[in-house]
Amino acid sequence: MTQAMKVSLSQQPAAAQWGSATVSFAADGAQIHLSDGDQARQIQAAARKLTQQGINSVSLTGEWTQAQQWRFAAGFGGTMDGGNIEWANDNEALDARRDAALWLKSLIHASPEALSPEVLADEVAERLCAVAPAHITTKRIVGDALLTAGWVGIHGVGRGSVRPPVMLELDYNPTGDHDAPVAIALVGKGITFDSGGYSLKPSASMVSMKCDMGGAATVAAALKLAIRSGLNKRVKLFLCCAENLVSGHAYKLGDILHYKNGTSVEIVNTDAEGRLVLADGLIAANEAGAERIIDAATLTGAAMTAVGGDYNALFTVDDQAASDALAAAAAGDEGLWRLPLAPFHANKCPSSFADTANSTTQKGGGAGGASNAAGFLSRFAGAPAKGWIHLDLAGVYSEGGNSMHHDGATALGLMTVTNLLLQD
Incomplete structure (x- = not known):
């Protein structure tokens, strides 16, 4: 089983060597770097980038609101494989939401x-x-x-x-x-x-x-x-x-x-x-x-x-x-x-x-x-x-x-x- 990539949120820009990247990586996982503006869309876009990197199992760590986690889920995963998400909190409510969303998608697909x-x-x-x-x-x-x-x-x-x-x-x-x-x-x-x-x-x-x-x-x-x-x-x-x-x-x-x-x-x-x-x-x-x-x-x-x-x-x-x-x-x-x-x-x-x-x-x-x-x-x-x-x-x-x-x-x-x- 693939080990889950840890993903956290940061209100700080990435280190200089990452340039203007919105997602950076370290030995302990990935960070999503949020800036002023629509942070919900930034989180969802970052989830797409992680998916496109081939990452299909993540563990959300640190401080996340329920809304932020749901936005991440909206962008994470592929058409055929929704991937695996370990929530930072609100597990039961988010599991129920994701179960409904994945069923909805499976019907349409x-x-x-x-x-x-x-x-x-x-x-x-x-x-x-x-x-x-x-x-x-x-x-x-x-x-x-x-x-x-x-x-x-x-x-x-x-x-x-x-x-x-x-x-x-x-x-x-x-x-x-x-x-x-x-x-x-x-x-x-x-x-x-x-x-x-x-x-x-x-x-x-x-x-x-x-x-x-x-x-x-x-x-x-x-x-x-x-x-x-x-x-x-x-x-x-x-x-x-x-x-x-x-x-x-x-x-x-x-x-x-x-x-x-x-x-x-x-x-x-x-x-x-x-x-x-x-x-x-x-x-x-x-x-x-x-x-x-x-x-x-x-x-x-x-x-x-x-x-x-x-x-x-x-x-x-x-x-x-x-x-x-x-x-x-x-x-x-x-x-x-x-x-x-x-x-x-x-x-x-x-x-x-x-x-x-x-x-x-x-x-x-x-x-x-x-x-x-x-x-x-x-x-x-x-x-x-x-x-x-x-x-x-x-x-x-x-x-x-x-x-x-x-x-x-x-x-x-x-x-x-x-x-x-x-x-x-």
Whole structure:
């Protein structure tokens, strides 16, 4: 077994022979040299440098805050091997966080062939039931049974694949009261592979589309972590799982879907499929009577253009919900930025043949594409959509990696959703 490299923090610059290096080495280990400015990012970047040096086992020594250790963990390890970290303190809490983050990443990194919609639903149900078996019940609706149940979005998007689409409903109820109110409903986009359908993506854009179930992975991992952290209120989880493929059975441009809440939707872009499956999840969350609804999805390239990979995008029509979400992100040291969402955004995807289209014919949904997508979702979030939070996960995946993250899943958003679940 490789001996762990000791890593400590220093507020002093490296010795002269190291020049302006931010990481230096001695016989007893490595030092990260912090300077004025954003020290959290400095720690994360230093963890990347240590990983790139081939170091995969570290022991954090000396004075570290919990937040500093978590930032180090965010930058440490590779795509295939997360490495080993011995914490300086707060071992139990940090172990629980890292377990959730590594599980989240493993789901996103799984190949599309390995992670079908049913496998994703089963994996989430199995892992969460193992954490609190006495308090969790699950229900799966699969394939054509979705159509019978009225979940036309998940069925429509997933019908082009030979591997059936699934809605997973998971009920975590620690209260002992079968009639306890649902405090929060989580809704996750679980597109296990997105070809774009008949609005076919180019190969370069398709190669990373195993990450399109990042919303489902994020809310599932957050619920797992929140349960381990003492979550004491009833939460329902709805995962909307499908493969968006091209076949003789696939949904087509010009099709019209008729949702359970009475909304008709014309399909003008089969690559705007995430909002179609989330619409079912939002309706289900409202049917459950949830006091707050949180949905998470790798929904739009427009959000990525707006906030980059260091933030996720926040949409809500409720200022208190926005404050709660931003506070949850800040407490978890995660980037989250509120983008515009007004009632008029619900009408930004007009259709002559239905109540709304699922997008526009312009590339990326046109100007304001992320807000327009959120506006589409607002039609299904309740009337009024009080308490609803939509997270467009711009930063959940780093294609090719960078100075902060390895190639692949970042787990950005995990702590935001976890802290929202644990808020009073």
